[in-house]
Amino acid sequence: MITITEATEQDLPIIRDIAYRTWPATFGEILSPAQIDYMLDMMYSLDSLTAQIKDKNHVFLLAQETDSNEYLGFISYEFDYKDLSKTKIHKIYLLPASQGKGVGRLLIDKVATLATERANASLLLNVNKFNKAIQFYERMGFATVDSETIDIGEGFLMEDHIMEKPLNT
Template identity: 65%
Template sequence: MITITPATEEQLSTIRSIAYQTWPSTFGAILSPEQIEYMLTMMYSPEALLTQAHEKNHVFLLANESVSQEALGFVSYELDYKGESATKIHKLYLLPDSQGKGVGRQLIDCVSELARRHGNDRLSLNVNRNNKAIQFYERIGFSVVKQENIDIGNGYLMEDFVMEKPLS
């Protein structure tokens, strides 16, 4: 069984650890090792995570195995993204051994329920255009609404699909 709880500030190091364990297998065939390292530092340094939580209104949820309390993965989201009636899923990563076991779906379902209760009418997320997770998102009701290229500095681009899912 899985328990999903809001991450405390002390647990941001667990989120960082999950990202560092997940990114090489998730992006190793898509991005250069240099870009992976650059992005991990940019998005998952202790300072970056604190800024996301305290200044950018990102909420982090941790999925843990109920008995052992072993961390399995996390999601971060933001309600009322850019003043719209949308909840933005900024991050969703599961440890490799936790993938394909329904943990990601449970995290998305949890965010969906929180967004609905808040009054948002859709979920939105960005995903690399070559990421195998696209099929997962499509299976659970997301569809591609546009493409975007985001310059993240240092000569790197995030080449993403923007996907949305209505919350009806």
């Protein structure tokens, strides 16, 4: 069985560890090793994760295998993104061995339920244009609504699709 719990500041090293274990497999064929290292440091240092929770109103949920107590992945989200009736999924990563087992669906469904309770009308997320997860998001009811290129510094860009899923509010 899989349990989903809200992460606390004490759980941030777990989130960081999952990201560092997941990113090479997820982005190894898409981004250079230098960009992966840069982005991991930028987004997953303990200071950055703390700021995401305290200053940016991001909420992290952890998925954990109940029998083994092993953490399988995480999702982060923000209600009322840019003062709109939308919940933004900022991050969702699963350990490679956990992918394809329904964990991602459970995490997105949990955020969708919370967003509906908050009267948000849709979920939003950004995904790299070459990420294989696009097909997963489409199966979950997301559709590409736009694209953007974000300069993240050091000469690196994030080239993303913006995907949205309407909610039954």
